[in-house]
Amino acid sequence: MQRHAARAEADLFAQESAALAQARAAHDDAQADTRAALAALINHYERLMRESRRLIRRSDRAELDMNQMNRQLHELAQQLEYRATHDTLTGALNRGAIIECATRALAQGDLALIVLDIDHFKWVNDDFGHPAGDMVIQTVVACLQQLLGPEASIGRVGGEEFSVVWPTSELAEALSVAKRICDAIADQVFAAPINRQITASVGVSWAACGGSFETIYSHADEALYAAKRAGRNCVRSHVGEDLNPLLFAAA
Numbered sequence: 001m002q003r004h005a006a007r008a009e010a011d012l013f014a015q016e017s018a019a020l021a022q023a024r025a026a027h028d029d030a031q032a033d034t035r036a037a038l039a040a041l042i043n044h045y046e047r048l049m050r051e052s053r054r055l056i057r058r059s060d061r062a063e064l065d066m067n068q069m070n071r072q073l074h075e076l077a078q079q080l081e082y083r084a085t086h087d088t089l090t091g092a093l094n095r096g097a098i099i100e101c102a103t104r105a106l107a108q109g110d111l112a113l114i115v116l117d118i119d120h121f122k123w124v125n126d127d128f129g130h131p132a133g134d135m136v137i138q139t140v141v142a143c144l145q146q147l148l149g150p151e152a153s154i155g156r157v158g159g160e161e162f163s164v165v166w167p168t169s170e171l172a173e174a175l176s177v178a179k180r181i182c183d184a185i186a187d188q189v190f191a192a193p194i195n196r197q198i199t200a201s202v203g204v205s206w207a208a209c210g211g212s213f214e215t216i217y218s219h220a221d222e223a224l225y226a227a228k229r230a231g232r233n234c235v236r237s238h239v240g241e242d243l244n245p246l247l248f249a250a251a
């Protein structure tokens with residue numbers, strides 16, 4: 001291939017080299033036919049210009065193709081990154097991405113973790129079918145996004161379980177966010193065929209900067225199940241060793 005390229009390069013300039021040698025000889029020899037040598041030189045110079053233009057056009061096309069391929073590769077890498085970190089049904093962060101996000105947030109500062117689980121979701125599926133259940137899951141995520149804004153880290157960590165990573169030094173602030181989440185879901189109108197109130201139970205945990213994800217998650221999970229035990233549609237918290245028994249009664 002390299003040999004072929006070298007030969008093509010030699011062939012490309014062979015005639016011009018000969019014409020140049022002829023012109024030099026004519027230049028050095030007072031008796032030579034300089035007009036003929038000049039005519040040959042003009043001829044070959046024009047051929048070189050045509051050839052150069054053709055090569056420039058070809059390289060411009062190759063550059064355009066390469067730029068387009070680069071753009072496609074970049075888009076593909078972004079799509080792969082998105083698919084690796086997001087839940088396909090809702091577009092929320094997936095479990096792995098939420099773990100990474102919470103771990104990073106804990107390394108940088110104090111953090112509240114809010115987990116919520118739709119109440120009696122099995123009945124939704126049983127009464128209205130799995131596609132309607134999927135629609136409820138999507139609506140819950142849309143409701144969280146609407147409530148918390150585009151910057152909030154909202155994840156779907158299980159079938160009908162969601163997490164919100166909420167960096168804050170104030171437990172009271174996290175509890176207020178959790179209460180707003182609980183109320184927003186209870187107030188959300190779900191499209192047909194659901195047409196009935198859906199609620200969620202919410203658990204909140206909090207850890208100071210440097211805490212571990214495993215601890216903050218297990219505390220949030222315990223708080224969530226305390227909320228389920230307390231009758232659902234309510235918020236419970238677990239901070240440190242302390243499982244708060246009566247925080248925000250059912251709405």
Ligand SMILES: Nc1nc2c(ncn2[C@@H]2O[C@H](COP(=O)(O)OP(=O)(O)OP(=O)(O)O)[C@@H](O)[C@H]2O)c(=O)[nH]1
Nearest residue numbers: 117118119120121122123125130131133134159160
């Ligand atoms: N439609 C739908 N259903 C799902 C999905 N993932 C899990 N589920 C269903 O979610 C239901 C969860 O039911 P359970 O864990 O028994 O809990 P629950 O009925 O919500 O009751 P509580 O959590 O105790 O209030 C099961 O019926 C699962 O089949 C999903 O992606 N789509």
